Amino acid sequence: MEKREELYSGKAKSVFKTDDPDRYILNFRNDTSAFDGLRVEQLDRKGMVNNKFNAFIMNALQAAGIPTHFEKLLSDNDALVKKLDMLPIECVVRNIAAGSIVKRLGVEEGLELNPPTFEMFLKNDALHDPMINEYHIRSFGWANDVQLDRMKVLTFKVNDVLQKMFSDAGMLLVDYKLEFGVFSDGEIHLGDEFSPDGCRLWDKDTREKLDKDRFRQGLGNVVESYELVGRRLGIDFDA
Numbered sequence: 436m437e438k439r440e441e442l443y444s445g446k447a448k449s450v451f452k453t454d455d456p457d458r459y460i461l462n463f464r465n466d467t468s469a470f471d472g473l474r475v476e477q478l479d480r481k482g483m484v485n486n487k488f489n490a491f492i493m494n495a496l497q498a499a500g501i502p503t504h505f506e507k508l509l510s511d512n513d514a515l516v517k518k519l520d521m522l523p524i525e526c527v528v529r530n531i532a533a534g535s536i537v538k539r540l541g542v543e544e545g546l547e548l549n550p551p552t553f554e555m556f557l558k559n560d561a562l563h564d565p566m567i568n569e570y571h572i573r574s575f576g577w578a579n580d581v582q583l584d585r586m587k588v589l590t591f592k593v594n595d596v597l598q599k600m601f602s603d604a605g606m607l608l609v610d611y612k613l614e615f616g617v618f619s620d621g622e623i624h625l626g627d628e629f630s631p632d633g634c635r636l637w638d639k640d641t642r643e644k645l646d647k648d649r650f651r652q653g654l655g656n657v658v659e660s661y662e663l664v665g666r667r668l669g670i671d672f673d674a
């Protein structure tokens with residue numbers, strides 16, 4: 436697979452074209468951003484850790500019957516993925532209250548949400564990713580009803596798989612964000628990445644934060660915590 440020109444550079448990953456019109460290469464960089472890109476830092480090893488973490492999770496989701504764009508690891512920082520037409524929607528599931536819902540609804544951090552709650556946000560940095568509902572999505576044509584339904588079903592299926600996986604490894608999956616896109620076969624696939632950059636994970640016993648909140652809140656040991664989470668899942672970052 437030949438890596439060709441860079442198509443897009445996001446806050447933490449870059450996307451490259453390949454010689455196959457249906458495949459892209461995702462490059463995981465060390466850049467770590469928070470607060471809509473207001474704060475950006477380089478964290479040693481983060482690109483490699485998130486690339487391998489994402490590969491492990493995407494393979495597990497694929498094995499559980501969830502279509503994902505992930506195909507294979509190409510190197511420490513590169514992964515081969517299917518080219519998707521991304522839908523401009525972030526799907527969030529919350530099992531425990533933390534982050535924006537705490538501020539928005541005035542609920543206590545750590546409150547268990549039973550059943551888990553589902554929210555959607557428009558992917559738009561200039562507007563700070565505003566929360567949207569299904570009617571907005573229909574009225575503005577950001578997705579059709581079949582796609583919307585599929586995204587919701589897949590987002591909750593991911594919860595079933597990953598809540599158990601993290602729980603078995605001594606962690607709580609507090610919340611996470613997923614993005615979806617349409618492949619050339621017309622099917623919705625999970626895109627983007629799943630890593631501690633885009634979810635919240637707490638130690639089950641101590642409730643210590645092991646995710647990107649360590650960066651957002653200046654708690655230190657950011658990549659060390661990501662690696663700890665990965666090792667608890669059985670990921671070998673030196674392989």
Ligand code: C5P
Pocket residue numbers: 525527533534535536564610611612632633634635647
């Ligand atoms: O900030 P908020 O509490 O709404 O985030 C919910 C979850 O979605 C968190 O796990 C956060 O890391 C993730 N998220 C993300 N990218 C965004 C917004 C939220 O990965 N742009």
